[in-house]
Amino acid sequence: MLPRPQVLYGAAAMSVAALVFSYLQEREQEQELGERTVTTAQFRRAMGDLELTVSQRTEMQRFWRSLCKKMKQQQQEQSLGSTEGAEQTKVVLLQRMPSDGVDEDDGQTVNMHEIHKFAHEYQRVFPDLFPEQQLLLATELAATYPKWNGIVESTSSMIMSTSKRFQDIAKDTKGEMQQAVHRTVRNFVERALNIVADRLKNQLKDPHMPEYLKVNIDVLVDKFMPDVKVEIFRKTRDLLSPQQHAKPHNPVVPAHERTEELSWxxxxxxxxxxxxxxxxxxxxxxxxxxxxxxxxxxxxxxxxxxxxxxxxxxxxxxxxxxxxxxxxxxxxxxxxxxxxxxxxxxxxxxxxxxxxxxxxxxxxxxxxxxxxxxxxxxxxxxxxxxxxxxxxxxxVRPAESKHALLYRSNSLRTDAAGNTRPRRVYHDVFGNELHLNxxxxxxxxxxxxxxxxxxxxxxxxxxxxxxxxxxxxxxxxxxxxxxxxxxxxxxxxxxxxxxxxxxxxxxxxxxxxxxxxxxxxxxxxxxxxxxxxxx
Incomplete structure (x- = not known):
């Protein structure tokens, strides 16, 4: 067991150490808070976010202009080697700046410690007019904007990059799935149409019909069926992937104005x-x-x-x-x-x-x-x-995007080896292309x-x-x-x-x-x- 005086001394020492540590921590926090900076644009934004009266807003604008002028004068004096800061402060305080000047620097940056110090001095000179509490609240709010802006910018960039990556993956997956579905549907529809063509031939034929008529029926159905397939494939394509017609990029002009521009x-x-x-x-x-x-x-x-x-x-x-x-x-x-x-x-x-x-x-x-x-x-x-x-x-035929469901059997010619080759292109005597189809x-x-x-x-x-x-x-x-x-x-x-x-x-x-x-x-x-x- 320790003696009672030593216990008391130890407790007192721990209390003093805790007080000193808390004091130092508070001083460090005050220094960190005092080292924060506020720009003119941030201060204006903070005033806009607060509910202020007209007189309060006017006085706060005058205070900020006076502070900015003081900071500029101090920077000039430091460059010239002068040390008349106190007298310059009094001069600035006595000369109340207008609230709607046009020479205010939007890029002016002021330390929070300087703002608090100048606010106390300004309050002593104009105790009835200056809203000190509202000013300190506005500066605290303005000092938090850079922090939130950094968080928002980093978060938004991360979200944008992630969403773009997901969109690319979804687009590739969607395109592959659509192509697979279209190929499956095309094969199924083509097989069904071939069955319909065979049944149609059998229905049109008669056992007692002359042979040349039977042959002509087969030729007619075989020649007409590719055209039927083209339209059915086109309708199926529209059902599976309906195209949303975009609005024209040209500015919309009222009908009566466009009609007035036309001749009779x-x-x-x-x-x-x-x-x-x-x-x-x-x-x-x-x-x-x-x-x-x-x-x-x-x-x-x-x-x-x-x-x-x-x-x-x-x-x-x-x-x-x-x-x-x-x-x-x-x-x-x-x-x-x-x-x-x-x-x-x-x-x-x-x-x-x-x-x-x-x-x-x-x-x-x-x-x-x-x-x-x-x-x-x-x-x-x-x-x-x-x-x-x-x-x-x-x-001219309007351009149409190529699609897995849209093809025409007789648009390509087949040679003896079974290979397909495009049709021959014809031109007139003047070199113009002829579209015989x-x-x-x-x-x-x-x-x-x-x-x-x-x-x-x-x-x-x-x-x-x-x-x-x-x-x-x-x-x-x-x-x-x-x-x-x-x-x-x-x-x-x-x-x-x-x-x-x-x-x-x-x-x-x-x-x-x-x-x-x-x-x-x-x-x-x-x-x-x-x-x-x-x-």
């Missing part, structure tokens, strides 16, 4: 093309548009319709594949209705009226006939069709048009060579023109929506309100239809 002819062109071939309307929505009904009916009338189609050919975008194909199909279908059906009914009714009148002279004078001015419009129609067909190989099967109808035109020319030559009287020759030319219109009947197949997509493989394009050729927009489903499906 461009306004007329935009109005006609948008109402006839809108990019954002279905056929059922267009049927409710009076302008669509009017513009469509104009092309059916005999003489006016021919001029109308010439006007459409002038204003349409003839560089786009889909638009030129739609013009050829629409024009040929209008020929079938006008030159074929309408004039057939007109000729039959004319002969019936002659029979009812019982006069051959009446048939000579009022019977169906082709006048010279009608022959001119007939030649104009033929020239218009041939011009459109000759322009088709030069059209434009329009799909519609381009092959150019041969059908050639045969039809040749038959008509031979019949006209025979009529002009044989010894017919004038009214007989005009009547026969009338029926030749009618036959040419009836020859346009096969083009109706391209008007069937699903069949037209398979036959042509064109990217659907339309016109916006300004007459610009754009992709057809995907129509949104009405909310009422969605609610019905949920029910």
């Amino acid at each position: 002819f461009r306004k007329l062109r935009a109005k006609v093309l948008y109402h006839l071939f809108p990019y954002d309307k279905s056929i059922w929505m267009s049927l409710r548009d009076p302008w669509w009904v009017f513009f469509t009916c104009v092309g059916i009338f005999p003489v006016i319709g021919q001029l109308w189609w010439l006007f459409l050919f002038t204003i349409k975008d003839k560089t786009n594949e889909h638009q030129l194909c739609q013009f050829i199909i629409g024009f040929k279908v209008a020929q079938f209705i006008t030159l074929g059906l309408f004039y057939t009914c007109f000729g039959v009714l004319s002969y019936v009226s002659c029979i009812a009148a019982g006069s051959m002279v009446l048939c000579h004078e009022r019977g169906p006939r082709l006048e010279p001015w009608n022959a001119f419009f007939f030649i104009l129609q033929i020239a218009l069709v041939w011009t459109a067909f000759f322009r088709l190989p030069y059209t 434009r329009g799909g099967y519609l381009m092959k109808f150019c041969g059908y048009e050639t045969v039809s035109f040749s038959i008509i020319v031979l019949m006209i030559c025979a009529i002009m060579w044989l010894p017919f009287v004038d009214w007989q020759r005009k009547a026969l030319l009338f029926w030749i023109r009618t036959a040419y219109g009836l020859f346009s009947f096969p083009y109706i197949a391209f008007k069937i929506p699903v069949l037209a997509t398979v036959l042509m493989h064109t990217r659907r394009m339309g016109y916006n309100e300004f007459g610009e050729t754009v992709r057809v927009a995907k129509l949104k489903q009405p909310e009422s239809d969605k609610e019905k499906k949920h029910l």
Whole structure:
């Protein structure tokens, strides 16, 4: 056991040591806190974060400007070797600085110890005006900004780098998974379509059918099935990876301002093309548009319709594949209705009226006939069709990204060794590239048009060579023109929506309100239809 006085001395020594240690620790903390610095920008930010009155904010700004001026003067005196710090402090205190000066240095850095020291002196000079507590609170808050900024910057950089790494990994994984899924779906769909093709051949054939018909059925199905696969693969691709069309980067200009910039002819062109071939309307929505009904009916009338189609050919975008194909199909279908059906009914009714009148002279004078001015419009129609067909190989097809689900079996040729090689590229005499696959099967109808035109020319030559009287020759030319219109009947197949997509493989394009050729927009489903499906 230690003696009692030694225990007391030991306890007193430990207490004194603890007091000295705590004092030294507090002094060290005060020095560390005093060594912190505050910039003008941080001080302004701290004042903005605090709820201060107008007078408090004004006095704190004056205090800071006075302190900054004092620090600058001290730096100048130290450079000159002067030691008149106390007098300079009094001068600065007595000269209250304005609160909205423009010469304040935003990069000025002040030590926390200097701020506290100058604040006590400033409080003694202006005890009623200076908000010392709010100033000290603002400086403490401003001193913590660099610490938090460093933590936030390091944390944000770490988060950004980690998220970028995860995004790269997810993108690679997503791409590989999508390619694997697409290959699996493509193989499954292709096998299913091959089974459908075999069953279709068996259903179309009959045991008692001639052998050459059976062979032609196989050839027809085998030739038509690759085109069906292309469209089914494209639809499957859109279902598996729907593309979100990005908005154009061009600044959006109001419709009325853009329309005012157009000339009167461009306004007329935009109005006609948008109402006839809108990019954002279905056929059922267009049927409710009076302008669509009017513009469509104009092309059916005999003489006016021919001029109308010439006007459409002038204003349409003839560089786009889909638009030129739609013009050829629409024009040929209008020929079938006008030159074929309408004039057939007109000729039959004319002969019936002659029979009812019982006069051959009446048939000579009022019977169906082709006048010279009608022959001119007939030649104009033929020239218009041939011009459109000759322009088709030069059209542009919108670019489409390569995809595992999108390929065409007959786009590559196979040699004897089983290797595939690309098709041959053709050029005209001027060096321009010819795309003979434009329009799909519609381009092959150019041969059908050639045969039809040749038959008509031979019949006209025979009529002009044989010894017919004038009214007989005009009547026969009338029926030749009618036959040419009836020859346009096969083009109706391209008007069937699903069949037209398979036959042509064109990217659907339309016109916006300004007459610009754009992709057809995907129509949104009405909310009422969605609610019905949920029910």
